[in-house]
Amino acid sequence: MNAIDRFLKYVTYDTQSDEHSTTTPSTDKQKVLGAALAEELDQMGLYNAHMDEYGYVYAWLPATAGCEGIPCVGLIAHMDTSPSAPGAGVKPRIVRYEGGDIVLNEEKNIVMKAAEFESLAKYVGKELIVTDGTTLLGADDKAGVAEIMSAVECLVQHPEIPHGRIAVAFTPDEEVGAGADHFNVEGFGAAVAYTVDGGELGELEYENFNAASASVVIHGVNIHPGSAKNKMKNALLIGLEFAGMLPPAETPAHTEGYEGFYHLCEMHGDETETRMDYIIRDHDRAKFEARKAYLVRAAAYLNDKYGAGTVELTVKDSYYNMREQIEPHMYLILRARAAMEAAGVTPMEVPIRGGTDGARLSYMGLPCPNLCTGGVNFHGVHEYIPADALTKMTEVLVHLVKAQ
Template identity: 45%
Template sequence: MTSAILDRFLRYVVIDTQSDRTSSSQPSTEKQKNLGRVLVDELQAMGLADAHMDEHGNIYATLPATSQKAVPAICFCSHMDTAPDFSGTNVKPQVLRNYQGGDIVLPGDTSRVIRVSENPELARQIGKDIVTTDGTTLLGADDKAGIAEIMTAAQFLLDHPEIPHGPVKILFTTDEEIGRGADKVDLKKLGAAFGYTMDGSTVGEIENENFSADEVKISITGVAIHPGTAKGRMENAIRIASQIIARLPRDLGPEATEGRQGFIHPSDMTATLEGADINFIIRDFDVSGLHDKEKLLEDITREVMAGFPASTYSFTVLEQYRNMKMVLDQHPQVMDNLAEAVRRVGLEPKLTAIRGGTDGARLSFMGLPCPNIYTGGHAYHSPLEWISVQDMEISARTIVELVKVWEERAI
């Protein structure tokens, strides 16, 4: 699989698919469909006649069953867009063959260095082939590595019809990086019972948990008076908003939390003398912890507003997504089969939790239980992104082993 997966990956990453948070359409950028058309052509060339792209840019395809058993249809999903955090235009991938250790200086911007001290996983890549950019763009391994792995595994299964497996569904989504990846997915058309997103990082790490997430919007209306006659009358909305933010416990910010700790994060603010709007994202693995943080934020807001009796405010909580573990715990075979597949490729499964969101969480609550599998990529959303070709191959082999496990354990 090694040369095939590298060839696919290098072809995919040079296609600019960056999504756009400011766009209200889906896909948020039409250029995501450029990769979609390439993938549909390749899937159809493999012989998957139902492969197509819908009006939202989502790709659907089916690998027909080769088993006579009643094996559940399993879906493998990755997203086509790359993050808006850094440029994805004119990507120039570099392949460092037979890596022998040490820091990696990127040739397009030598001030950018992939340092071993910041990437401890490089220590286990000796002798492997490392793919980076030239340092001026993202690489796009998040999530074109997942796409290359799914495509390579599909081709392998087609080339080996003697391997019994149930129906394998393929789903490639748009706009995952801006939180809309599952918005327009048609699960009825997809026709899968269970799914797996290929969107993780270090090989061996599998994820059945993610943050539960809410957004809080605080809108403040102050009292605007000419500053020359403002004494005892002005209530400055900028000062009110600043006091709310200043009273947040510093140990509850994302910059002070890790592991299973949640946070309160003021993500955006617009303010004038007369009015202010503050947006927060609230994160916790437990919904009760989410609600505790929202109550704390509202208590702080109420206390601050008490000092400005002529001003008013609104406090709005918007649900974003929930921890997929609540769904996956009801279907233990999904993780059990995955753990077995990981062992079969020579790794010890390491169960981890995502300090963020995933298409898998949204899909799980839509009715498709869907944990996350490693792709081998590292340093996502930055020009220091890198991935090992051999780790991509391990991920593709994991897909193959997983569909075999589902078939073997079917009645």
């Protein structure tokens, strides 16, 4: 089975994770795909193919003769899909793109417009795998899963390709920030690894945001508006005041590249109590710390103005820039560049404006840069992937683990 066929099969599994769940994995349905992958790896002939109690799938391929001394390399992708768009009943189809808009669903008049999705212009004449406009596609990250599975199968079928020991893992719950929570680094047995979880073909990433979450709970005093003068403390208005204290140009809608931001994700409440949930992002560690400190000062200012305890701020770090952990192992990047070039892919080193399992794993003793999958427009109904990207990335991975 090639990578395209695998991908079309895997996306039919509903594996959405749930950010509000307290279980691991956050949804049992992820284990359905996990069990199928473990069985497929076992049938290929990989060793110790299994899914553990947390829904992580592990297996390994022995080194070829004469390559036993090469350090083990790991390949990792996540099985879950984002909760940001419907994930059940995915109906993928392959279309040959000849330019212009793509009608995803004629009955419901759902169209992917070329004017809104400029990336389409690069793929005129290509076959694209698209959705029916009612669900996400799942290229994030079932494309990575399909590419790893197909690369490993290629190595099994071609024992003449020399390689060291290769460890494979598929994780749950990456989309809700928990993909590395129960990853067994020691049992995985790799010295270094790559996540295959990036975007367009050629992307190579070893820098990501430092990330934190912040919850702001505002405690107000509600009085009947008819007699509220000098008595009411409207928690909603104090919340708006807090938001207004943050730099207006430092939001996701105004930033790109290495520029960091504050992002208000959710706000709800009433005059008595209001909650605001933020994420804080910056590639630069010093600027990241300064952003968190600014929130503390803003909360302190409002507490001085409205009374102690009015604003309750909780800040929690999520993950850090993997660059600090990758820089001592830059041969990983050189190796990935060479593998892409050998497959006829032009490498593009770009900073991740987000995070991956690899960012956390790099701080758990497993240096782990990120490779592209070829997918575009993740987390929405306009997600697509060029079919030949699946084939090319399979080829890249074979070159990547091939003995030098």
